Amino acid sequence: MSIFHNIYQAIEDACYIWRQEMKQVFRDEGVLIFCLIVPLVYPLLYSWVYNNEVVREVPVVVVDESHSQLSREFIRHCDASPDVRILAHADDLDEARMLVSRQVAKGIYLIPADFATRINRLEPAVVSVYCDMSLILTYKAIYQTAVSVTQEMGNDIKRKLSGLWTARDEQVSLSPLRIEDVPIFSPASGYGSSILPAVLMLILQQTLVLGIGLAAGTVRERNRFEDLVPIHRCYSGIYRIVCGKAMCYLMVYIFMALYLSVLVPRFFSFPALAHWQDLLVMMIPYVLACVFFGMTMSCLVRYRENVMLIIVFVSVPLLFLSGVSWPQSNIPGVWQGISWLFPSTFGIRAYVRLNTMGGTVSDVLPELRFLWIQCAAYFGAACLVYGHQLRLSRRHARERLIYLRRKRQVRAQLRAMKA
Amino acid sequence: MREMKILRVNHIYFFCMVVFPLLALVFFTSLLNEGVPEELPVGVVDLDNTSTTRSLVRRLDSFQGSRVVASYRSVAEARRAIQEGEIYGFLYFPKGTTDQLLSSRQPTISYYYNMAYVTSGSMLMKDLKTVATLGSAAVGQAKLRARGFTPQQIQTFLQPIAIDLHQIGNPWSNYNVYLSTVFVPGVMMLFMFLISAYSIGMELKFERGKEWLAHADGGIVVAILGKFLPQIAIWLALIFFYEYYLYGVLHFPYEGGVMKIVTLCVLEVFASVGFGIFAFGLMPSLRMSMSVCSLWAVLSFSMAGSAFPVMGMDGPLQALSWLFPLRHYYMMYQITVFNGFPLIDAWFHFVALVAFTLLPWFVLSKIKNAMLTYVYIP
Numbered sequence: 164m165s166i167f168h169n170i171y172q173a174i175e176d177a178c179y180i181w182r183q184e185m186k187q188v189f190r191d192e193g194v195l196i197f198c199l200i201v202p203l204v205y206p207l208l209y210s211w212v213y214n215n216e217v218v219r220e221v222p223v224v225v226v227d228e229s230h231s232q233l234s235r236e237f238i239r240h241c242d243a244s245p246d247v248r249i250l251a252h253a254d255d256l257d258e259a260r261m262l263v264s265r266q267v268a269k270g271i272y273l274i275p276a277d278f279a280t281r282i283n284r285l286e287p288a289v290v291s292v293y294c295d296m297s298l299i300l301t302y303k304a305i306y307q308t309a310v311s312v313t314q315e316m317g318n319d320i321k322r323k324l325s326g327l328w329t330a331r332d333e334q335v336s337l338s339p340l341r342i343e344d345v346p347i348f349s350p351a352s353g354y355g356s357s358i359l360p361a362v363l364m365l366i367l368q369q370t371l372v373l374g375i376g377l378a379a380g381t382v383r384e385r386n387r388f389e390d391l392v393p394i395h396r397c398y399s400g401i402y403r404i405v406c407g408k409a410m411c412y413l414m415v416y417i418f419m420a421l422y423l424s425v426l427v428p429r430f431f432s433f434p435a436l437a438h439w440q441d442l443l444v445m446m447i448p449y450v451l452a453c454v455f456f457g458m459t460m461s462c463l464v465r466y467r468e469n470v471m472l473i474i475v476f477v478s479v480p481l482l483f484l485s486g487v488s489w490p491q492s493n494i495p496g497v498w499q500g501i502s503w504l505f506p507s508t509f510g511i512r513a514y515v516r517l518n519t520m521g522g523t524v525s526d527v528l529p530e531l532r533f534l535w536i537q538c539a540a541y542f543g544a545a546c547l548v549y550g551h552q553l554r555l556s557r558r559h560a561r562e563r564l565i566y567l568r569r570k571r572q573v574r575a576q577l578r579a580m581k582a
Numbered sequence: 583m584r585e586m587k588i589l590r591v592n593h594i595y596f597f598c599m600v601v602f603p604l605l606a607l608v609f610f611t612s613l614l615n616e617g618v619p620e621e622l623p624v625g626v627v628d629l630d631n632t633s634t635t636r637s638l639v640r641r642l643d644s645f646q647g648s649r650v651v652a653s654y655r656s657v658a659e660a661r662r663a664i665q666e667g668e669i670y671g672f673l674y675f676p677k678g679t680t681d682q683l684l685s686s687r688q689p690t691i692s693y694y695y696n697m698a699y700v701t702s703g704s705m706l707m708k709d710l711k712t713v714a715t716l717g718s719a720a721v722g723q724a725k726l727r728a729r730g731f732t733p734q735q736i737q738t739f740l741q742p743i744a745i746d747l748h749q750i751g752n753p754w755s756n757y758n759v760y761l762s763t764v765f766v767p768g769v770m771m772l773f774m775f776l777i778s779a780y781s782i783g784m785e786l787k788f789e790r791g792k793e794w795l796a797h798a799d800g801g802i803v804v805a806i807l808g809k810f811l812p813q814i815a816i817w818l819a820l821i822f823f824y825e826y827y828l829y830g831v832l833h834f835p836y837e838g839g840v841m842k843i844v845t846l847c848v849l850e851v852f853a854s855v856g857f858g859i860f861a862f863g864l865m866p867s868l869r870m871s872m873s874v875c876s877l878w879a880v881l882s883f884s885m886a887g888s889a890f891p892v893m894g895m896d897g898p899l900q901a902l903s904w905l906f907p908l909r910h911y912y913m914m915y916q917i918t919v920f921n922g923f924p925l926i927d928a929w930f931h932f933v934a935l936v937a938f939t940l941l942p943w944f945v946l947s948k949i950k951n952a953m954l955t956y957v958y959i960p
Contacts, residue, residue, distance in 0.1 A: 193869045201877065211899065212884050218894035264923035266913075287738045289746045296752040297916040298891050299760060303704070306747060313743040320742040335686045336725070340679075340718040343692035344711065346703065347664070354890045357700040377869075434698075468780060468872055472598050475876040476772055479765060479883055480609050488889075489757070490670065490702040493619045495612060512667065519698040522665035 173403050180398065180407025181414075188374070188411065191381050198374035198412075202366055202419045209362050210431040216353025221304045222250035224259040224268045231279035233316070237290065240312040241272065246304035256293075263295055270294045270305040282320060300354065348520045349434060356433050360518055361487040361511045363423045368453045368507040369478050371416055375408075375457035376470030392549065392556045401550045405458065405542070412454045420446045424514065436521035437514075444524050445513045448534035452506035455541035462548035485511035506541075509533045588781075589812060595781075598773050599816050606769040607824055610762045611832060617756035621649040622702050624710075625672035627660050628653055632680040634717075642673060642713045647705050657694075664696050671695030671706045673713065683721060691717070701757075751835055751920050759834055763915060764888040766824060768908050771854045772879035774817055778858025779875050781809065782949065783868030791953030802950040806942065810855055817851045837922025845925075846914055853907045853938035860938075863945025866952035882908035910934045 188194050223241070227234050242249040250268050253259035259271045273291040281288040292309050294302045318337055327333050349356045382393070392398050424442055428435040464470045483489055484502035491512075494502070502508040513530040516522040524531070589595045626639050643650040651669060654660040660672040674692045682689035693710035697703040719740050726736045752759050785791045798805035825843050828834045836843065861878075862871040884890070885899075886908045892900055903909045910931040917928040925932065942949075 193873065196873055205877075208881065209884065212895060213890060215894050215896065218891055221893075264917070264921065264927045266917065266927070282742060285735060285738050287734075287741065288743050290743060291746045291748065293748045293750060295921065296749050296755065297760075297920055298888070299755070299757075300889075300891055300894070302749070302755070306745075309745050313745055317742040321739060324739065335688050336722070338718055339686065339688065339721040339725075340683060340714070341688055341690040342711075342714040342718065343690055344707070345692055345694045346697040346707070347661070347694050349697040349703075352697040352700060352703065354700055357698055357703075358889075468783070468868060469594050471872050471876055472594060472773075472776055472780070473602075475776070475880060476602055476606065476769055478880055479769065480606065483610075483613060487699060488701055489613060490619045490622055490699065491667070492621075492623055492670075493616060495615070498609070498613055515698060516665055516667065520665050520696070526662070526665045 173400060176399070176403040177407035177410065180404055181410045184378070184408050184411035185414070187378055187381070188415065191378060194374050194378045194381070197370045197377060198415055198419075202370045202423065205366055205370075206363055206423055206427045207430070209366075210355070210359060210427060210433070213353075213355030213359055214431050216351060216355045217246075218300050218304055219245055220248040221246060221270070221301045222268045223247050223270045223272060223305055224251050224253050224262050225249055226253050226256055226259050226271060226273045228276040229274045229278035233279040233282060234274045237274065237312060237316060238272075240315065241308055244308045244312065247308040259293075263293075269298070269301040272309065285324075355431075356519065358487060359431075359433055360428070360515050361482055361485055363427060364449070364511045364514050365478060365482055365485075365507050367416070367420060367423055367450070368456075368481075368505070368510065369474060370419075371412065371450075371453045372457035372460055373470065373474050375412060375454070376461045376464060376474065379458075379461035380464060380468070380470060392552045398553075401546050401553060404549050404553070405455075405545050408458060409451070409454050409545075412457070413450060416450050416454070420450050424518070428518065434519045436519065437517040438523075441517050441522075441524050445510075445517060445527065445531060445534075448531060448538050449506060449510040449513070452510075452534050452537040452541060455538060455545045456506055458545040459541050459548055462545075462552060481505055481507050482511075484508055487511060487515065503533070506534060506537050509537070588784075589816075592784075595777065598777055599813070600820065603766075603770045603773055603820055603824075607762075607766050607827065610766050611758065611827075614758035614761055617754055617758050618647070619702060619705055619757075620646055622647060622671075622706055623651040623669045624648045624706060625660050625663055625669040626650055626653045627655070627657055627672055627674045629677040630675040630679040634680045634683070635675045638675075638713055638717050639673070641716065642709065645709045645712070647709045660694070664694075670699065670702045671710060673710055751837060751922075758832075760888065762828065763834065763920070764886055764908070764912050765883065767821070767850060767911060767915075768879070768883050768886065770817070770821060770824070771850065771882070771908055771911070772876070774851065774854035775858040775861065775875035775879050776872055777813065778810070778855045779862040779871040780868070781813065782859065782862045783871060786866070786952065787868055795950065795953055802946050802953075806859065806946070806949070810859070814851055814855060817855070818847065821847045821851060836919050838919040839922070842918045842925065846911070846919060849914070849932070849935040849939075850907070850911050853910075853935040856939040856941050857907055859949075860941035860945055863942060863949045866948060878906070879908075882906040885909055886912040888912050904934065907935065907938050910938075 188198060225238050225241075227238065238249055241247050251262060253262065253271075256271065256273060259268070259273075262268045263271065271293040273293065275289060275291070278288050278290070290309060290313060292306060294305050296302055321337055322333050325333065325336055327336060346352055386393065392404060398404055424446060425435070425439070427433075460474075461470065464473070481502075484494065484498060484505070485508050486494065509530040513527040513534070516527050516530075589599075624642065626642075628635050628639065639650060642648055652663065654663060654672070657674060660669070660674075663669050664671070672694055674694065676690070679689045679691060691714060693707075693714060695703050695706045695710060722740060723736055726739060731739070749755060785794050794809070795802070795805055798808060825847060829836050829843070858875060861875050865871045865874065885892070885903045885906045887893075887895075887903060892903050892909070895903075913931045914928045914935070917923050917931075918925055
């Protein structure tokens with residue numbers, strides 16, 4: 164037998180396993196849910212949730228004790244701003260507090276009685292802002308609106324006070340240094356554009372791992388000895404098994420990856436700046452790493468349902484470890500180390516940089532390198548655990564064979580005794 | 583007794599009811615231990631390079647929120663550094679800033695910050711804006727002093743209207759208080775959903791359903807109560823430990839007092855277990871009910887509206903959010919414990935959680951039927 168024949172045989176076996184695995188994926192309801200339906204529907208749901216990006220018109224109560232032209236101007240300006248809506252005027256702080264407690268309003272502006280008097284007397288005036296701190300986005304809206312309105316009014320007052328001659332002179336004296344504020348990569352500073360790319364990548368990994376785990380669990384339960392590897396001529400080599408199974412999941416997930424990374428952001432007009440070549444270079448190692456990671460994990464569970472218990476709960480911590488909601492530079496070292504075990508950490512970082520920040524492959528080289536390392540490491544791990552499983556199933560088969568032989572012997576002896 | 587044995591024999595219960603929730607608790611509280619992100623790396627593009635601009639850079643560096651890590655020769659280079667993830671933003675002084683400033687020609691300086699990461703972006707924006715405004719104010723101050731104004735007049739002139747901010751309940755705007763109080767109960771709720779569905783489903787899977795009902799003399803109510811009492815006891819112990827750790831050890835603010843926390847915990851446990859049983863009753867198959875529970879629980883982290891508020895979502899989603907127990911938990915926590923308002927203001931969420939507790943009532947007969955007749959199909 165030539166070496167080429169061997170290789171050809173191996174490829175043929177891998178393809179057979181590939182086909183078997185494909186059949187199984189489409190026959191098993193649970194795997195189908197997690198490999199097809201969840202990745203298709205979940206991103207749409209999440210995109211819908213975060214599609215509005217920012218909160219506008221946060222309801223606020225005003226307690227106006229000044230009742231002056233200036234205080235009314237302040238209220239009018241706040242109401243006209245995009246982020247805040249003046250819901251009601253209250254007589255005192257207690258009444259306003261009651262509205263906040265009933266969740267009707269999210270904050271209070273209190274304008275003290277001497278507001279206008281102090282401004283006219285050239286003394287610093289004060290507006291009190293009380294915020295319900297249970298939501299950070301509404302707090303920011305309420306506070307920042309008050310800041311910008313008071314600054315604007317302050318500029319008007321300054322202009323009147325300064326007594327300058329020309330309009331240009333006034334401009335220069337009001338702001339000797341002009342300041343330009345440039346939020347880059349997501350100018351609307353939307354919550355959705357920031358969190359959603361990470362969620363998409365995470366869905367890819369989690370559904371893949373869940374799908375592989377469930378499929379493995381089913382195989383085990385159908386098998387007589389609760390083994391992962393069936394006894395069959397084609398399932399004779401470790402690499403054949405691992406490659407064959409990986410090919411099946413890769414085939415399904417190449418389409419899922421395309422859908423998640425390219426189509427979904429475009430459906431909801433989230434930022435999508437990546438070139439397709441760059442995206443391809445990034446997604447291949449990511450999906451591969453996820454596949455091998457999932458295969459390694461799938462050998463560690465006994466019942467098919469247990470995989471769900473373990474995988475589902477790590478989703479939220481993994482999202483945090485990727486550095487999207489909590490800055491990467493501020494994650495404690497221990498957790499940084501643990502985060503290196505999961506492909507999603509690097510996948511999310513690379514995807515956000517390519518897709519939201521318009522980077523190129525050279526910007527995400529370290530992440531790509533890590534993904535390939537994970538690929539190799541988890542491929543090795545998958546081979547190890549499958550090798551172990553293969554040995555187990557061979558041993559079971561041998562034991563069974565010996566048992567059957569002995570049974571036949573005993574039966575023959577019995578028959579001989581009878582005769 | 584029988585349930586106790588099951589809980590002890592199958593290790594997955596131990597892991598899911600004790601180890602993993604505690605792990606989640608440790609994870610969130612230690613990850614967010616800082617409270618507010620500090621010392622975020624920022625860059626500087628200083629083409630002017632004079633004592634004025636350098637003093638502004640030093641001032642930026644001295645802020646708690648930011649740390650100047652590098653200076654770049656051009657904006658393009660700094661932008662690349664952001665894309666590579668080295669810095670989160672940068673301050674840009676064009677050439678001739680100081681010259682134009684001194685000759686009153688109103689130069690422009692800019693700051694760029696990466697809003698692809700909302701938290702770090704908005705933290706940095708605050709610092710960069712303060713520094714830029716200070717630079718502007720310093721010039722005005724010098725000019726006014728030269729014209730003979732008193733310090734108080736200068737103060738008034740620079741900022742005629744000040745804001746007196748009261749951040750009620752969380753004056754440090756500590757992120758740990760925001761996230762650990764919702765996400766950790768969320769993870770626990772996830773396990774309560776799953777374990778409730780799992781433990782009934784396992785009876786079916788190993789064909790012990792009839793035996794289970796026989797122990798309760800065929801009464802499904804007794805059977806369910808017997809099954810879930812030990813579990814509920816463990817959940818309660820777990821969640822009380824969590825609350826003690828949060829408020830007793832980490833000293834999170836709680837305006838509402840201990841009784842409201844206890845009420846909230848009891849409601850959370852009962853509502854989640856109720857939801858888990860209901861999910862199983864609706865689809866008496868281990869796999870389907872667990873899938874639904876896990877999808878529901880993961881979605882509830884978003885639908886609770888603690889990060890992105892529910893009032894900012896579309897109308898249908900606002901209505902949908904009522905179907906998530908975590909949403910009601912969050913609202914009750916926020917109204918009664920965090921802000922210390924009376925319980926009556928959260929009556930709707932109270933009723934909703936009680937309703938979740940009673941949900942299994944509708945599916946009791948279905949569960950009984952399933953136990954007696956269904957056969958497990960993998």
